[in-house]
Amino acid sequence: MTARVGVVTFPGSLDDGDAARAVRIAGAEPVRLWHGDPDLHGVDAVVLPGGFSYGDYLRCGAIARFAPVMETVVEAARGGLPVLGICNGFQILCEAHLLPGALTRNQHLHFRNRDQVLRIEATGTAWTNAFQPGQEVLVPVKNGEGCYVADPATLDRLEGEGRVVARYLGGNPNGSQRDIAAITNEAGNVVGIMPHPEHAVEALTGPSLDGLGFFTSVLKHLVGAPA
Amino acid sequence: MPRVVVDVMLKPEILDPQGQAVANALPRLGVSDVASVRIGRRIEIEFTGEPDLDRAREIADKLLANPVIEDFTVRVVTDETAGAPS
Numbered sequence: 001m002t003a004r005v006g007v008v009t010f011p012g013s014l015d016d017g018d019a020a021r022a023v024r025i026a027g028a029e030p031v032r033l034w035h036g037d038p039d040l041h042g043v044d045a046v047v048l049p050g051g052f053s054y055g056d057y058l059r060c061g062a063i064a065r066f067a068p069v070m071e072t073v074v075e076a077a078r079g080g081l082p083v084l085g086i087c088n089g090f091q092i093l094c095e096a097h098l099l100p101g102a103l104t105r106n107q108h109l110h111f112r113n114r115d116q117v118l119r120i121e122a123t124g125t126a127w128t129n130a131f132q133p134g135q136e137v138l139v140p141v142k143n144g145e146g147c148y149v150a151d152p153a154t155l156d157r158l159e160g161e162g163r164v165v166a167r168y169l170g171g172n173p174n175g176s177q178r179d180i181a182a183i184t185n186e187a188g189n190v191v192g193i194m195p196h197p198e199h200a201v202e203a204l205t206g207p208s209l210d211g212l213g214f215f216t217s218v219l220k221h222l223v224g225a226p227a
Numbered sequence: 228m229p230r231v232v233v234d235v236m237l238k239p240e241i242l243d244p245q246g247q248a249v250a251n252a253l254p255r256l257g258v259s260d261v262a263s264v265r266i267g268r269r270i271e272i273e274f275t276g277e278p279d280l281d282r283a284r285e286i287a288d289k290l291l292a293n294p295v296i297e298d299f300t301v302r303v304v305t306d307e308t309a310g311a312p313s
Binding site: 058059062063066094095100101102104105106107108109149150151175 | 237242245290291293
């Protein structure tokens with residue numbers, strides 16, 4: 001049976017189409033979810049895509065956290081549903097307290113848009129088990145508020161528990177503490193990543209096919225997961 | 228109409244690049260005696276009834292501020308005290 005991966009569209013989402021396409025290329029069935037509908041329609045995993053949900057008013061992700069769909073996503077994520085938040089989705093996951101810390105304005109104040117090398121640090125998560133530990137991948141990064149911050153105790157805990165999922169290599173594009181590009185929750189089912197793996201799934205439109213690994217990982221995870 | 232003013236500021240230990248950019252521009256105005264500038268956000272809430280500080284505090288804690296990176300204060304102002312230039 002084909003896995004069904006939900007992709008949420010918030011008002012202002014930009015990358016929901018690309019995320020759905022990445023899901024399809026990875027071999028799953030993308031299911032479009034709407035921010036105002038709390039029903040997850042029986043999906044096996046959820047992607048919160050990049051963009052500017054609710055215009056990024058107040059703070060990035062602050063208003064999206066209270067979208068009807070998020071109440072269900074938060075509950076399901078606490079129960080083990082795999083959830084990947086990309087860029088704005090990462091910001092939403094932090095605002096929803098599914099992940100610790102916060103994303104702030106890039107330290108140099110510039111929007112950064114470039115192809116970025118990452119080192120995959122944690123391969124035990126639902127979204128990175130297709131990678132080798134230490135594997136270097138190339139995916140686009142594009143954000144204005146991608147600087148990951150948390151208090152030192154939280155950062156130490158993330159490092160100590162192996163929850164830093166990916167780090168920037170070859171230059172930190174936004175000033176993120178400890179070069180953090182992606183983190184996971186304690187259970188490893190929720191991952192937030194600032195760069196965009198969904199833009200690196202086809203030779204025509206991406207700098208590599210490295211991003212596909214995130215989406216094939218969740219399929220592998222779902223096959224292994226108890227029904 | 229009395230209303231509740233919520234002031235949200237980045238915590239002191241969080242870098243405020245917006246404030247820094249403004250601070251760096253001040254010498255171009257001929258201002259050289261400013262050590263730092265920090266920029267926050269002011270939100271004014273009008274309740275339909277009496278201003279409710281506790282409710283405002285809850286709103287601020289859950290939505291208006293992100294306690295991970297921001298501090299906030301809440302206070303009631305009347306038209307006479309609200310942001311009048313002194």
